Amino acid sequence: MKILFVDDEKWTLEYLELAIDWSSLGMEIVGKACNGREAIPLITEKEPDIAIVDIRMPVMDGLELMEWIKENRPFLKVIILSAYGEFEYAQKALSLRASGYLLKPLDETKMIKEIQRLSGLIESERSRKNNFVRMQVQLSESKQREKEQLLSRLLSPGADVQDILTELKKMDMDTENTCWYLLVISETEKGDGEIRNSVSECSGIDGRSIVFRKSPEEWVVLICCGNDQDYETFGQYSAEAISQNITEGDGTKPLIVVSECQYDLDTLNDAYQTIMKLINNRLFSPSERIITVSHSTSRDENSRLIEKVRLYMKNNYSRPIGLEDIAVDVGLSRNYLCYLFKKETGLNIWDYLTAHRIEEAKKLLHESNDKTYEVALKVGYETPGYFSKMFKKYVGTTPREYKSRL
Known part of the structure; x- marks a missing residue:
């Protein structure tokens, strides 16, 4: 343990240093200071366990x-030195959580007992802290294993997907508002630790991936693709990064098959079955080591879904509809709905809905004598002020100005 002395009397500092065999108490002297200002940088740099002040x-x-110390180093144990007649100061020191109190002139026996007492206290605190950290690590590892087991079940044929998703939600796993890439690693002799390390060492993947062994021959890597990532290329990037870290004994690379981005965990089962069909039936060239599986949804099906979205907005724009309403109507997740609409139309779904509402508002302003707040309500805006703001953003004038120019 490390100890620091702080006293404005030079002879006291020398006495503290020489009067006691500190090494026999397991102590290392890391500094001496003449006042609090000198002590602060020493405390910051040396991080003593005990300070005699x-x-x-x-x-x-x-x-x-x-x-x-109370604000910046609350775990530092402080023994206060005080002369007779300074009891008021001593009381203040104790209120500031001084760990010990010694009177001058110093008694070596009492000082040694005080140091031994605090050393024991520090050891106990460290032991409790280490036990707590160890328990937290064990709990975290246990939860991680349980999560991996649930995800492994999720990929199994006939899995009760909704029941498993409910369990994953209980473990604070976001099953709806994020996107995932599913990677299957096959044709490798690497062990558990090597595969996990190969993934964790990949820049941009560590901290957002879940790795587990699905079968003796296959590993699954589930990677969370945040909103800051390029959905179209992140899966390929991840596979290439992992491949760089895994080399077999003969110099060959493992087979890595990548799904396209999955916008709901409940689609992972289908994605996994598609990947395993490709692997088991050898539907690829032997020279291919990284393969991306495309979405099975056809362009005609996508077009049909987008047309259904447009029709829903056309029929319901007069209500304050939300993204969840549209997603439920067309049977898509919110994330995938936004992705698909942007991919097929080039437009943000909210921009499209807002533009449609503004066009309908322009018709009402042209064809009726409705007041601004009435027009706002008829096109789905409950707040006239917000409607006017959006109208001006799209048209360049307020509704009242637009009406006056007709």
Whole structure:
């Protein structure tokens, strides 16, 4: 353990250093200071476990130093040195959580007992902290294994997908508002630790991936694709990064098959079955080591879904509809709905709905005598002020100005 002395009397500092065999107490002297101001950088740099501090010092006294310690180094044990007649200071020091109190002139026996007491206290605190950290790690590892087991079940034929998703939600796993890439690693002799390390060492993947063994021959890597990632290329990038870290004994690379981005965890089962069909039936060239599986949904099906979305918005724009309403109507997740609409039309779905509402508002302003708030309500805006703001953004004028120019 490390100890620091703070006293404005030079002879006291020398006495503290020489009067006791500190090494026999398991102590290393890491610094001496003449006042609190000098002590602060030493405390910051050396990180002592115990500080012996005089109360009365110039520049910054012991009480001021203890105020700083309380805010910045609360685990540092402080033994206060005080002369007779300084009991008021001593009481203040104790209120600042001083760990010990010694009177001058110093008694070596009492000082040794105090150091031994605090050393035991520090050891106990460290032991409790280590036990707590160990328990937290074990709990985290247990939860991770349980999560991996649930995801493995999710990919199995005939899995009760909704039941498993419910369990994953209980484990604070976001099953709806994020996107995933499913990678299957096959044709490798690497073990558990090697595969996990190969994934964790990949820049941009570590911290957002879940790795588990689905069968003796296949590993699954599930990678969360955040909104900051390029959905179209992140899966390929991940596969290439992992491949770079895995080389077999003969110099060959494992087979890695990548799904396209999955916008709901409940689609992972289908994606996995498609990948395994490709692997088991050898539907690829032997020279291919990284393969991307395309979405099975055809362009005609996508077009049909987008037309259904447009029809829903056309029939319901007069209500304050939300993304969830549209997604439920067409049977898509919110994430995939936004992705598909943008991919097929080149437009953000909210921009499309807003533009349609503004066009309908222009018709009402042209064909009726409705007031602005009435027009707002008829095109799905409950707040006239927000409607006017959006109208001006799209048209360049307020509804009232637009009406006056007709």
